[in-house]
Amino acid sequence: MNDMRIVERDVDITENKITARGVQVYYGTNHALKDVDVDILDKTVTAFIGPSGCGKSTFLRCLNRMNDTVASARVEGKILLEGEDIYDPKVDPVQLRAKVGMVFQKPNPFPKSIYDNVAYGPKIHGLTRNKAELDEIVEKSLRRAAIWNEVKDRLDASGTGLSGGQQQRLCIARAVATNPEVLLMDEPCSALDPIATAQVEELIDELRAEYSVVIVTHSMQQAARVSQKTAFFHLGHLVEYGETGQIFTNPQDPRTESYITGRIG
Amino acid sequence: MSVGILTLIVLALAVVGFFVGRSRAMSSVGGDARKLHSLPGYYGQTVSLFTAVPAFALMALWLFVQPMVIDARIVGQLGPQIAEDATASKLAMEDVSRIASGLDALQAARGMTNEEMRDMRADFSDIRGRLAEVGVALGSEVNPQIFEMAKDYRIMQARGAMMMSVLVLAAAAAGFVVALRRIHGEFRARNVSETFVRWLLIASAGVAILTTIGIVMSLMSETIRFFGMYPIADFFLGFTWNPQFRGGSDLGLIPLLWGTLYISFVSMVVAVPIGIFAAIYTAEYAPPKVRAVVKPVIELIAGIPTVVFGLFALVTVGPFLRDYIAMPLGLGNSGSSVMTAGLVIGVLNIPFISSLTDDIINAVPQSMRDGSYGLGATKSETIRKVVLPAALPGIVGAILLAASRAIGETMIVTMGAGAAAKLGLNPFEAMTTITVKIVSQLTGDIAFDAPETLVAFALGMTLFVITLCLNIFALWIVRKYREQYE
Ligand SMILES: Nc1ncnc2c1ncn2[C@@H]1O[C@H](COP(=O)(O)OP(=O)(O)OP(=O)(O)O)[C@@H](O)[C@H]1O
Numbered sequence: 001m002n003d004m005r006i007v008e009r010d011v012d013i014t015e016n017k018i019t020a021r022g023v024q025v026y027y028g029t030n031h032a033l034k035d036v037d038v039d040i041l042d043k044t045v046t047a048f049i050g051p052s053g054c055g056k057s058t059f060l061r062c063l064n065r066m067n068d069t070v071a072s073a074r075v076e077g078k079i080l081l082e083g084e085d086i087y088d089p090k091v092d093p094v095q096l097r098a099k100v101g102m103v104f105q106k107p108n109p110f111p112k113s114i115y116d117n118v119a120y121g122p123k124i125h126g127l128t129r130n131k132a133e134l135d136e137i138v139e140k141s142l143r144r145a146a147i148w149n150e151v152k153d154r155l156d157a158s159g160t161g162l163s164g165g166q167q168q169r170l171c172i173a174r175a176v177a178t179n180p181e182v183l184l185m186d187e188p189c190s191a192l193d194p195i196a197t198a199q200v201e202e203l204i205d206e207l208r209a210e211y212s213v214v215i216v217t218h219s220m221q222q223a224a225r226v227s228q229k230t231a232f233f234h235l236g237h238l239v240e241y242g243e244t245g246q247i248f249t250n251p252q253d254p255r256t257e258s259y260i261t262g263r264i265g
Numbered sequence: 266m267s268v269g270i271l272t273l274i275v276l277a278l279a280v281v282g283f284f285v286g287r288s289r290a291m292s293s294v295g296g297d298a299r300k301l302h303s304l305p306g307y308y309g310q311t312v313s314l315f316t317a318v319p320a321f322a323l324m325a326l327w328l329f330v331q332p333m334v335i336d337a338r339i340v341g342q343l344g345p346q347i348a349e350d351a352t353a354s355k356l357a358m359e360d361v362s363r364i365a366s367g368l369d370a371l372q373a374a375r376g377m378t379n380e381e382m383r384d385m386r387a388d389f390s391d392i393r394g395r396l397a398e399v400g401v402a403l404g405s406e407v408n409p410q411i412f413e414m415a416k417d418y419r420i421m422q423a424r425g426a427m428m429m430s431v432l433v434l435a436a437a438a439a440g441f442v443v444a445l446r447r448i449h450g451e452f453r454a455r456n457v458s459e460t461f462v463r464w465l466l467i468a469s470a471g472v473a474i475l476t477t478i479g480i481v482m483s484l485m486s487e488t489i490r491f492f493g494m495y496p497i498a499d500f501f502l503g504f505t506w507n508p509q510f511r512g513g514s515d516l517g518l519i520p521l522l523w524g525t526l527y528i529s530f531v532s533m534v535v536a537v538p539i540g541i542f543a544a545i546y547t548a549e550y551a552p553p554k555v556r557a558v559v560k561p562v563i564e565l566i567a568g569i570p571t572v573v574f575g576l577f578a579l580v581t582v583g584p585f586l587r588d589y590i591a592m593p594l595g596l597g598n599s600g601s602s603v604m605t606a607g608l609v610i611g612v613l614n615i616p617f618i619s620s621l622t623d624d625i626i627n628a629v630p631q632s633m634r635d636g637s638y639g640l641g642a643t644k645s646e647t648i649r650k651v652v653l654p655a656a657l658p659g660i661v662g663a664i665l666l667a668a669s670r671a672i673g674e675t676m677i678v679t680m681g682a683g684a685a686a687k688l689g690l691n692p693f694e695a696m697t698t699i700t701v702k703i704v705s706q707l708t709g710d711i712a713f714d715a716p717e718t719l720v721a722f723a724l725g726m727t728l729f730v731i732t733l734c735l736n737i738f739a740l741w742i743v744r745k746y747r748e749q750y751e
Pocket residue numbers: 027030032050051052053054055056057058059070072105
């Protein structure tokens with residue numbers, strides 16, 4: 001792992017944004033996530049890595065209760081957002097998801113215009129007072145997602161008519177536009193070229209100033225570049241969680257070491 | 266040889282062709298199927314197709330053309346006077362074919378030879394009596410000339426059938442041999458079968474289109490005849506509908522058109538919201554167990570024949586509306602009304618709209634809903650802003666289907682709204698529609714040369730144009746608001 005530029009960084013923020021304790025997820029009888037404990041810090045980028053099918057997306061979807069929409073899914077354990085249990089019956093999942101935004105693994109733009117895709121969140125939450133403000137949010141979000149130059153002349157065109165990578169960035173813009181406190185990104189760069197990837201990573205770094213960002217990635221380099229904390233999942237277990245530099249240079253668990261050196265995957 | 270036996274022979278030949286073709290392909294490469302261009306079955310298939318398809322096509326064509334040719338020849342024998350009079354020659358042809366079929370029955374019952382049949386004469390023997398014995402009753406004594414023609418008719422038919430058998434069998438055999446000789450290891454049998462499938466599909470689409478064109482053409486020509494007898498302006502702009510069988514009728518379209526649109530409108534006001542809401546419930550809100558019960562129950566309504574709905578309108582809805590709404594409000598005392606028919610047609614259409622809409626909503630990908638929930642939208646926001654717009658083209662199609670059904674509905678209108686052509690705004694009054702009047706103009710003793718009957722075609726044409734416009738309008742809506750998802 002010598003080719004990776006692992007910058008020494010201090011994680012001086014110690015405030016927990018999300019605390020997960022003993023999280024179990026079942027899809028019917030399939031026990032997909034086993035006893036996961038994680039503390040996700042505020043104003044930090046946390047990377048989830050691990051082989052395909054190990055439960056990264058599943059755990060991510062627990063954090064904003066997207067698993068509620070999967071009929072067979074059952075979540076046990078405690079997940080606290082700023083000390084409040086998000087699975088408490090008193091909590092409104094709709095409000096929760098406005099605070100904890102999500103970019104899905106598969107790009108899923110609405111079959112609406114590019115503009116309406118981005119304006120969707122601000123409109124339903126009433127974030128703007130007039131059209132000019134909305135225009136501004138749309139432009140700013142598209143710029144942050146590094147897609148503005150490609151679509152600025154065709155904001156009325158359908159979002160589903162974009163290329164796969166453009167759709168992915170449109171979905172990022174859409175998530176950013178609602179101003180969430182936590183942004184969950186499931187492989188946001190899987191279909192992007194190196195330039196767009198660099199721009200999205202820049203965005204992630206920028207978001208860190210205000211939000212906490214969780215990113216799932218299959219690229220070790222990306223995890224090393226953008227994150228301060230890294231969690232390694234394997235077969236439904238959270239194997240190791242710690243500072244990114246630590247995980248990549250000095251993993252404690254032999255499974256982590258095998259994975260980052262390319263022996264299991 | 267009868268058509269049935271001929272069909273069986275050709276089919277048998279095709280089946281044999283399949284096996285022979287397959288084994289020939291196999292033996293051409295020494296039994297190693299990997300050396301063939303296509304799977305062995307495809308070779309057999311080409312032989313089957315070449316055997317059966319041209320033979321059956323020929324047979325269908327022959328069966329279609331032969332009666333026309335024979336009829337033309339017989340009519341030719343009738344002499345110019347009768348041949349030119351369409352009605353007289355039609356009657357004569359009916360006599361000929363009836364006697365001919367009587368002779369067929371007679372020959373079969375008595376086991377008579379062809380010579381004996383040929384020698385039979387109408388002026389010597391009691392043909393009518395003998396035909397009556399085998400169950401063919403004739404209205405009058407047999408005219409010798411007609412009888413001779415019937416005998417000719419039978420001979421021509423027998424000859425035609427004979428020729429057809431020979432030609433069809435020859436076509437089948439030729440196809441068999443040609444296809445078999447083409448088979449070798451390199452032969453692209455798979456592509457041949459692909460081409461065949463394409464032509465089969467084109468032919469099916471062609472049949473659908475041609476029949477539509479045929480229907481429109483026949484409607485068109487009768488409509489033009491009608492406008493030759495009745496002024497076009499009086500038809501389209503006339504405010505009275507009052508057909509008289511002695512002539513001098515008023516055949517104004519407007520009251521009928523008004524009734525049709527009014528009743529359809531009432532029915533759509535009932536069916537569209539309820540149907541769509543029911544679909545949203547079953548597709549988005551109902552737990553799977555409830556959905557498994559509710560959906561089939563709603564769809565059950567679609568299986569009830571409309572005449573049963575008509576009864577419901579006549580004995581339940583009509584009197585109810587009259588006694589509890591129309592009379593207390595002083596809106597009339599008619600049991601049949603626009604409201605009755607409209608409500609009942611609406612109920613009939615609810616399952617149509619809801620079941621189609623439910624399927625369409627279900628086809629919207631879950632990832633679309635996830636995207637919306639992920640941004641903090643509620644369920645109803647997601648349905649209104651994402652699911653329904655994505656499903657809109659399909660929903661419009663469903664509504665359109667229901668609208669055409671409402672416009673074309675006849676039974677419920679007859680029983681629920683009556684048959685009085687009236688122009689009025691009061692929904693508790695009896696009115697009627699175009700379809701009801703088409704039926705009533707064509708029942709009873711009719712002759713297709715009076716405007717009173719031909720008007721049915723003009724009415725039919727009007728209905729056709731209305732539905733066409735509806736379709737175009739819907740297409741336009743769909744184009745304009747389409748939100749396409751992959
Ligand atoms: N909707 C679902 N229904 C049933 N099982 C599911 C569902 N989603 C995920 N699973 C199962 O849960 C396990 C974890 O899946 P998950 O999508 O979390 O993997 P992942 O780590 O995100 O993999 P990848 O890197 O390929 O995206 C898998 O075994 C998968 O089969």
